[in-house]
Amino acid sequence: MSKTFGKAFVFGDNITTDALAPGAYMKAPLAELAAHCLESIDADFARDMKRGDIVVGGENFGMGSSREQAVMALRELGIGYVIAKSFAGLFFRNCINLGLAPLMCVDAAKINAGDELCCDAGEGSILNKTKNECYACEPIPPHLMAMLNDGGLLSHLVKRRALITTLPSN
């Protein structure tokens, strides 16, 4: 996972999966869906952000649908981390499964749009270069950190064959 600096794009509480992955583009190719990511809240987000930038939310980030395209759209755009005060449970699981680190941070509201951030999921810390502050994150449990380090659930399963009960016979 990247430890380079990224610019913060700040959103509020209860950011929905409908905003992250709008239903109207759910059958379109991922690149097209991603171009509409968060447009109902910030019409220019997908255009203005750069790879390595960071999305910051308030409470209950990613609420709503089980669609993991909400995570895939952020990853497709090159978002490095998602920081929020709290995450919707389903979205949090989807992040881990797809290898995008969700950082739960009580100080998320201290981050302003445009702040330069550097995150360390393993250490559970966020460095705010703009404000010269450091924030602690809720530690990600070891079994989920292992999944994240493997690049998500599927590569984790491949590495730990034991979890897969059915394999091709030849």
Next chain:
Amino acid sequence: MLPRLAQTLAQKIIARAAGRDSVRVGELIVAKVDLAMMHDSGGPRRVAAMLAEIGASVWDRNKVVVVTDHFVPAVDVDSARILKLTRDWVRINQVDRFHDMQGICHVVMTENGHVRPGMFAVGGDSHSPTAGAFGAFMFGVGATEMAGVLATGEIWIKVPETQLIRWQGKLGHALSAKDMILATLKRLKLNTLKYGVAQYCGEAVTALSMSDRMVLTNMAAELGAQTGLIEPDATTFAALKNADVDMQYAPEFHGDPDATFLATWDFDANKLVPQVAAPHSPDNVDDVDRFQNVTIDQAYIGACTGAKLNDLHMAAEVLKGRKVARNIRLLIAPASTRMTAAAAADGTLATLTAAGAILLPSGCGACAGYGAGILAEDEVCISSTARNFKGRMGAASSHVYLGSPYTVAASAVTGRITDPREFIHVFHHAQAVA
């Protein structure tokens, strides 16, 4: 000997699925999945390639249910391809429990007796908690996690806290479970449950039909719960029998009476009036009369939350002998084809269409912006569905209000958001019930 650990219904189900006597809240558990349900949007279309990528196949085809409901019927080549891929995958993988265009997954699951009390199940859809009305622990997962379940038959879970939502008293006329859940959302908002379990109880819950109970567990998703549960009772077992479930496999499954809950929230059904959620959140709720000046363009009765046979009956009760207002469109997408047939047989469809309602195919439809009934810029809709997030049903500047089927139907008649109690008198309701 260790003292016996009092278990909630959720703990009992998880312990059973993990092959344990008991589990503690907060424990990390790997449990065996009794049933995995997928639909055409997050199902084979996505998991087929993932399973191929990791060289795995389906762990137990008899524990898999596939339903097409999101892209039905196909409106363009893209959706037709998704449906074809789904059908091909089901055939190749010999999944017998495939319900193609028979209705919305959560409803079709219960109609066909796939859901049983005590079951530990996952669904590739966030409204999977619907099954909790039958005392099953079912929660939503994304496609990658579904691929993991299909490959291994297992999933990890952190044993959740349970919060009780207790509704005492008796619902008045022209009120329904939808008003109860909206009032619950008004108080608990979107995140009080924090991915725990919302367990509904109390005499007003016990008095509900299975169809109405499913509204409560369905919208546990909006409460931010991992799932919703209701203890199985005589109503549950009668419904299971009706769905031809082998009762041998539908055991009595209950939480311990001395189990502890994180919180208990009390509500009084006697004081409840029709509730409406304003844009753009299901917890932005107030009494219906606060919205009587809101004029509408569209009224929508649909989705897993609000278009079951019972919901169609509510709409028909309001619309009998009345007409949808000029320049208003009332769209009705019954939750399943079986329910459409039942509504045709009992005269409900005739009442609805005579009033001017337009019937749509059974499926998720406009609720999530996939199907017919999408809104243009600045249009206003009142809907019996579960979510009114910005842009979900169409243009970002459109407005969706949520209400019960009674409220949606009454609003269709007047063209503005309307208290349905004005349309159904107590004596009329008593006759209808008798």
